[in-house]
Amino acid sequence: MNLNVTMIAQAVTFFVFIFFCAKFVWPPMVKAIEARQKQIADGLTAAEEGKKSLDSASKQAEAAIAQARARATEIVAQAEKRVSQMIEEAKNAAKAEGDREKAAAKSEIEQEVSRAKETLRTQVATLAVAGAEKILKREVDAKAHADILADVQKQL
Amino acid sequence: MAAEGQELTPTSYIGHHLTNRTVSLGDSPFWTLHLDTWLTAVVLGVVGFGFLWWIARGATAGVPNKRQAFVEMLFDFVDDQVKGIFHGNRAFVAPLALTVFVWVFLMNAMDFIPVDLAALFTEHGLHQHEWKPVPTSDVNTTFALALSVWALMLFYNVKVKGVGGWTHELFCTPFGSNILLMPLNFLFNVVEYVSKPLSHSLRLYGNIYAGEIIFMLLWMWAATGLIGSVAGGVLALGWAIFHILIVALQAYIFMMLTIVYMAMAHESH
Numbered sequence: 290m291n292l293n294v295t296m297i298a299q300a301v302t303f304f305v306f307i308f309f310c311a312k313f314v315w316p317p318m319v320k321a322i323e324a325r326q327k328q329i330a331d332g333l334t335a336a337e338e339g340k341k342s343l344d345s346a347s348k349q350a351e352a353a354i355a356q357a358r359a360r361a362t363e364i365v366a367q368a369e370k371r372v373s374q375m376i377e378e379a380k381n382a383a384k385a386e387g388d389r390e391k392a393a394a395k396s397e398i399e400q401e402v403s404r405a406k407e408t409l410r411t412q413v414a415t416l417a418v419a420g421a422e423k424i425l426k427r428e429v430d431a432k433a434h435a436d437i438l439a440d441v442q443k444q445l
Numbered sequence: 446m447a448a449e450g451q452e453l454t455p456t457s458y459i460g461h462h463l464t465n466r467t468v469s470l471g472d473s474p475f476w477t478l479h480l481d482t483w484l485t486a487v488v489l490g491v492v493g494f495g496f497l498w499w500i501a502r503g504a505t506a507g508v509p510n511k512r513q514a515f516v517e518m519l520f521d522f523v524d525d526q527v528k529g530i531f532h533g534n535r536a537f538v539a540p541l542a543l544t545v546f547v548w549v550f551l552m553n554a555m556d557f558i559p560v561d562l563a564a565l566f567t568e569h570g571l572h573q574h575e576w577k578p579v580p581t582s583d584v585n586t587t588f589a590l591a592l593s594v595w596a597l598m599l600f601y602n603v604k605v606k607g608v609g610g611w612t613h614e615l616f617c618t619p620f621g622s623n624i625l626l627m628p629l630n631f632l633f634n635v636v637e638y639v640s641k642p643l644s645h646s647l648r649l650y651g652n653i654y655a656g657e658i659i660f661m662l663l664w665m666w667a668a669t670g671l672i673g674s675v676a677g678g679v680l681a682l683g684w685a686i687f688h689i690l691i692v693a694l695q696a697y698i699f700m701m702l703t704i705v706y707m708a709m710a711h712e713s714h
Contacts, residue, residue: 292588293475293477295479295482295483296586299486302490303548303589306490306544306548307540307544310540311536311541314540315501315536317504319520319539321506322506325506325509
């Protein structure tokens with residue numbers, strides 16, 4: 290154990306190395322490490338955000354799909370309703386048209402019938418008058434007995 | 446490696462390997478420089494910190510290569526230790542801890558080189574008859590480190606707490622600020638401040654010096670014939686493997702104590 294100037298030399302050397310380390314070795318290394326740590330942290334944050342936005346996007350897409358599906362169902366239902374409505378309308382229109390035509394035909398028939406009746410009545414009256422003329426063998430004044438004839442006509 | 450014509454005895458062998466290469470810078474014994482201790486330490490420091498500087502200069506924040514990853518592991522390790530003990534700005538204390546750890550580790554690791562192999566190089570390469578290759582087995586080195594840390598501790602005590610604050614701490618801790626307790630407090634603190642550098646330096650010195658002595662004893666045994674060679678070789682291998690632990694552990698302990706002393710200097714009571 291002989292302490293001598295070596296101690297001082299070693300101490301000076303020590304301080305030189307401390308200075309060198311603190312000035313030139315430690316800062317750039319720590320800077321690089323911290324920069325990488327920041328990069329990694331940023332990357333993780335970005336990944337987290339990406340995941341979140343992906344989640345929200347897929348949620349949005351799901352919602353949009355569900356909405357579209359509902360809308361499609363609605364449209365189909367509306368179309369079906371419309372179709373049945375149209376069919377119903379067409380049916381009704383056809384039925385109304387038929388009814389109308391039936392009614393027209395019926396009234397025509399009735400007119401025809403009444404006309405025929407009228408004709409018949411007239412003819413029967415004429416025949417009756419002619420028959421009566423023949424029976425009475427005298428000329429019945431058609432004018433004088435018009436009221437009677439009309440009466441008969443009505444009774445027919 | 447005894448000198449020519451000198452009888453090789455255990456005492457001369459060990460004595461020879463523990464003799465420093467000295468250079469006299471002045472008249473008194475104090476001005477003797479242990480050239481081997483100092484030069485080995487400087488070369489190790491230049492190589493070690495040069496390597497770290499080389500890596501730090503080319504450090505990328507992107508994907509690191511294996512060298513950078515290794516150095517980053519070392520930095521992270523040191524920084525974690527400092528973070529755990531020292532709460533404050535680590536801009537000086539962390540590099541200080543790194544310097545202590547790397548340098549002490551490298552100097553301790555010189556112990557792994559068998560002294561006779563090292564001597565082969567120093568004798569024939571450097572033409573130095575005496576060369577003690579382990580700087581930390583020289584008490585000058587450990588005292589230089591411990592006293593430098595001690596000086597830094599005093600400096601930061603004054604810088605952080607002020608002369609008044611530090612004086613107050615010397616007289617009023619750990620027992621309290623009662624006037625009657627002040628001498629006791631001061632005595633306590635003086636003992637603490639004296640024991641700190643002593644234990645700090647002598648722990649490292651003792652461990653490495655003892656390790657070196659045990660290596661030498663085993664190598665002496667290895668020179669006594671076949672059985673001695675085998676037994677000495679096997680035991681030296683075992684001791685070397687165990688010594689890996691001691692080398693790393695002593696460097697670690699020295700660093701941790703440095704951090705603790707720095708932390709104590711920065712914390713006021």
